[in-house]
Amino acid sequence: MNRKILVNIGPYESRAAIIENGKLVELLYEIQDSEKIVGCIYKGRVANVVAGTQSAFVDIGIHKDAYLTLTGVETNDDEDLKDIFRSPIQDQLKVGQEVILQILKEPTPTKGPRSTMTISFPGRYLVFMPKVDHVGVSRKINQDRERDRLRAIGKRIAPKGSGVVFRTASEGLEESVLKADLDLLVKMWRKVEGKIAKSPPRTMLHRDIPLPMKVARDFFTDDIEEMIIDSEEAYKTIIEDCEFLSPLQRASLELYKDKTPIFEKFGIEKEIERALARKIWLDSGSYIFIDKTEAMYCIDVNSGRFSGGSDLEETVFKVNLEAAREIARQIRLRNLSGMIIIDFIDMEAPSHRAQVLKTLREGFKGDRNKPNILDFSELGLVQMTRRRTSASLDEIRKAICPCCQGAGKTLSAATVANQIRAGLIDEAKRYQTDRIILNAHRMVIDHLRGKDNSGIRELENQLRRKLILKPASSFDIETFKIEPVMERPVKPGRRQNERQPHAAQNREIAAEPIETTAEHDETPEQGMLPGLAENVPENISESAPAIDHSENHGEKDESNA
Ligand SMILES: [Zn+2]
Numbered sequence: 001m002n003r004k005i006l007v008n009i010g011p012y013e014s015r016a017a018i019i020e021n022g023k024l025v026e027l028l029y030e031i032q033d034s035e036k037i038v039g040c041i042y043k044g045r046v047a048n049v050v051a052g053t054q055s056a057f058v059d060i061g062i063h064k065d066a067y068l069t070l071t072g073v074e075t076n077d078d079e080d081l082k083d084i085f086r087s088p089i090q091d092q093l094k095v096g097q098e099v100i101l102q103i104l105k106e107p108t109p110t111k112g113p114r115s116t117m118t119i120s121f122p123g124r125y126l127v128f129m130p131k132v133d134h135v136g137v138s139r140k141i142n143q144d145r146e147r148d149r150l151r152a153i154g155k156r157i158a159p160k161g162s163g164v165v166f167r168t169a170s171e172g173l174e175e176s177v178l179k180a181d182l183d184l185l186v187k188m189w190r191k192v193e194g195k196i197a198k199s200p201p202r203t204m205l206h207r208d209i210p211l212p213m214k215v216a217r218d219f220f221t222d223d224i225e226e227m228i229i230d231s232e233e234a235y236k237t238i239i240e241d242c243e244f245l246s247p248l249q250r251a252s253l254e255l256y257k258d259k260t261p262i263f264e265k266f267g268i269e270k271e272i273e274r275a276l277a278r279k280i281w282l283d284s285g286s287y288i289f290i291d292k293t294e295a296m297y298c299i300d301v302n303s304g305r306f307s308g309g310s311d312l313e314e315t316v317f318k319v320n321l322e323a324a325r326e327i328a329r330q331i332r333l334r335n336l337s338g339m340i341i342i343d344f345i346d347m348e349a350p351s352h353r354a355q356v357l358k359t360l361r362e363g364f365k366g367d368r369n370k371p372n373i374l375d376f377s378e379l380g381l382v383q384m385t386r387r388r389t390s391a392s393l394d395e396i397r398k399a400i401c402p403c404c405q406g407a408g409k410t411l412s413a414a415t416v417a418n419q420i421r422a423g424l425i426d427e428a429k430r431y432q433t434d435r436i437i438l439n440a441h442r443m444v445i446d447h448l449r450g451k452d453n454s455g456i457r458e459l460e461n462q463l464r465r466k467l468i469l470k471p472a473s474s475f476d477i478e479t480f481k482i483e484p485v486m487e488r489p490v491k492p493g494r495r496q497n498e499r500q501p502h503a504a505q506n507r508e509i510a511a512e513p514i515e516t517t518a519e520h521d522e523t524p525e526q527g528m529l530p531g532l533a534e535n536v537p538e539n540i541s542e543s544a545p546a547i548d549h550s551e552n553h554g555e556k557d558e559s560n561a
Contacts, residue, residue, distance in 0.1 A: 001366055002225045007212050008262050009231035014211040017268045018219055020366050024271045025332045029396050030211040037103045037113060039122075041192055041206040042066070043199050046097045051090045057112065058099060061202030064112035068093075068101060098201050119192075121185040121209075124218060124389065125170035125178055126154075128185035130193075134163035141171050150178075157182055169369070169389050184209065184217045212238050218368070230256040275333045275393055282306075282326055286319045290330060292394070296339035299327055303345060317352045320344045324356050328363020337369065337388035346380050357382065403476045410477045416440070417447040421459065423482050428463040431484040435466040440480035442471040 004019040011032070018026035044058035047065050057065040070089050093099065105114035121128040135154035137147045150166045157179045158164045170178060192206045199205060212234045220227065229235045235255045256262050263269050274280060281287045285305035291298045301323040303316065327342060342360075347353055353376050360382065364371050371386040400406040420440060427436060438445075448469070449456050460467050468485070475481075 003219065003366070004225050005215060005219055005227040006256075006262055006266055006268065007215060007227065007229040007231075007234065009212070009229070009234050014234075015263065016211060016215045017263065017266070019266075023329060024268060025329055025366065026335075027272065027275070027333060027393060028211065028215060029393075030208075031396070036106065037062070037204075038106055039103065039208060040204055041100065041102045041119060042115075043196060043201050043203045043205055044099055044101055045201040046093050046095050046099060049090055049093050049095060051088065054089045056089055056093050058101060058115065059202060060101070060113075060115075061204075062107070062113075064107050066101060066103065066115040067112045068099075068115045068117065070117065100196060100205070119189075120165075121188055122167075123181040123185045124214075125167055125173060125181045126185075127165045127167065128158075128182055128189065129163045129165070130159075130186075130189045131161075132163040133161050134165075136163070136165035138166055138168045138170075140168040141166070146171060153178060159186060162186075169387060180217060184213065210234065210237065224252060226252040226254055228254045228256045228262065230262045271333070272393075275330060276397055280326065280330060282319075282322050284319065284322055286323065288323050288327060288330075290334070290336075296341055297336050299340065299342045301327075301342070301344050313348055313352070316345045316347055317349070317356070320347060320352070320356045321359055324360040325363055328360055331371075331386065332364070332367055334394060335390065335392045337386045337392065340371075340384045340386065342382040342384070344376075344380065344382065403478075413441070413443040413447040413477060416444045416478055416480065420444065420448065420480055420482070423480075424459065424463055424465075424467075427482050427484055428465055431486075433465065433484040433486060435468055435485040436463070437468045437470060437483040437485055438480065439470045439472040439475065439483070441475045441477045442473075443477060444480065445469050445471050 001020055006017045006019065008015045008017075013032060014030045016028040017024055018028075042058075042060040044060040044066060046056055047059045048057040050056065054069060056068045058068050060066050070087070070092065099117060100119065101115040101117050102119050103113045103115050107113040118132060119130055121130075135151050135158065137150050137154075141147055141150070150170060153175050154164045154166065157175070164182060166178075188206065188209055195203075195205045212229060212231075216227070216238055229238070232255060235253065238253060258265060263272075278291065279287055279289055281304075286301070286303045288302065289298075289300040291300075301320060303319045306315065306319055323344065330336075331340065344356060347356070357373070357375065361373055364373075367386075369387040369389055371384050373382065373384040376382055401408075404410045420438065424436060424438070438448075440448075447455075448459065450458075456467060456469070472481075
């Protein structure tokens with residue numbers, strides 16, 4: 001296998017693309033968010049020590065003092081070291097004292113960031129703790145032999161007086177791999193150490209390991225062909241800092257100077273777009289779907305337009321083979337983890353099944369997160385699991401749809417129109433007004449109008465009120481606002497969306513140009529009459545289906561798969 005790595009350094013985010021045998025198989029992201037300070041190491045000055053709560057406040061030069069306790073060491077993994085620190089805080093810290101601390105939790109509007117003096121550097125397979133003499137192993141690694149093996153390695157490779165905690169991903173890995181991971185972390189720490197004496201208090205000493213360094217560490221193995229990087233600064237850093245690279249590897253590092261952006265030049269942007277879609281077309285005209293549910297990923301193979309010949313079994317076999325290759329690649333590229341179920345098209349021949357399975361497994365050859373792939377089940381499904389080491393592409397690149405809260409569907413315009421009718425009747429009973437203003441999405445308003453505005457005339461007769469319809473461009477389908485218009489500005493009877501269609505939390509109603517009902521009294525026609533005549537759709541049936549936009553954005557997502 002030969003590998004090529006492209007690194008794109010940008011002002012807001014940096015990306016690395018791993019290409020194996022000419023195909024993009026993995027993407028790494030680093031998003032620069034200067035607001036986020038979790039993991040950052042600061043030199044601070046103690047501002048206050050509170051013996052009662054065994055905590056201290058430390059000025060680190062940001063708007064709020066950091067909150068510091070001595071108990072509780074967080075390593076982002078399963079091992080905790082809570083009992084290591086037991087001495088009273090007032091014996092250890094005095095006001096004005098300079099301390100080195102690391103942020104554990106972002107500040108909130110009311111609270112300062114939570115911090116610790118137990119510095120830790122999370123690597124890929126282990127966490128390095130420069131100041132704690134302790135070797136730990138993730139609780140998820142439960143075989144005693146493996147735990148003992150890792151502990152022994154830890155004792156050998158950890159610098160004197162420091163410690164490591166092996167993460168779940170370290171299971172079964174060779175000592176040299178683990179040591180390479182640790183070496184980079186130790187190097188980072190040495191850099192921080194070098195800055196401590198030179199820097200004044202209230203200084204940030206360390207942020208994160210830069211992406212090019214991580215990439216060099218994780219991917220610069222002997223089968224590497226070249227690494228091309230588009231930033232001169234990052235290029236120089238790697239040359240200077242990566243002594244762990246052999247001279248041969250250093251020689252294959254190249255600085256990209258072309259005017260065309262590097263990812264565009266190598267066709268990576270297109271591939272990324274494809275890796276974010278739910279449906280993926282294959283060369284033959286068949287396609288696969290990748291869906292995420294709460295419990296697992298489901299991958300479905302469809303033959304689509306593909307017809308390889310008259311032999312159905314042979315055609316199906318070819319589609320499945322092609323799909324198996326692409327599925328493996330997409331799983332790596334999207335960085336899917338947890339349980340994955342693949343529904344290939346049914347095949348009769350056991351030899352065909354075996355070959356499809358073999359192809360799928362081969363697709364993960366260069367994968368660092370070795371998956372576990374089971375045989376075809378009785379129902380013809382393939383089950384597999386893949387380790388989670390970092391966020392999936394989807395988690396990095398997409399947010400939950402604000403219209404449907406990730407459900408992929410919203411209430412139909414007909415349903416919302418019915419809710420509005422009920423709301424209007426209710427409103428008319430409560431308020432003695434001439435007019436009621438209704439703000440809603442255009443589709444809902446169109447639905448209420450019905451053919452030739454007959455729906456509205458009917459509703460007005462029933463309510464014995466004039467209705468002012470306001471299509472609100474900023475409302476989503478499910479949101480509406482009913483406002484009775486008072487003759488005199490008594491108490492503005494403004495009530496917002498009293499029938500919330502969802503029990504959804506944090507659902508806000510966008511502010512519309514209507515400010516007070518009194519103002520509207522003077523210009524009641526505004527925004528209403530011109531709209532009445534236009535855009536009345538012809539055939540809206542009462543049973544209009546729910547709007548399904550799951551094709552584009554349907555993913556509900558909890559990050560811990
Ligand atoms: Zn949606």
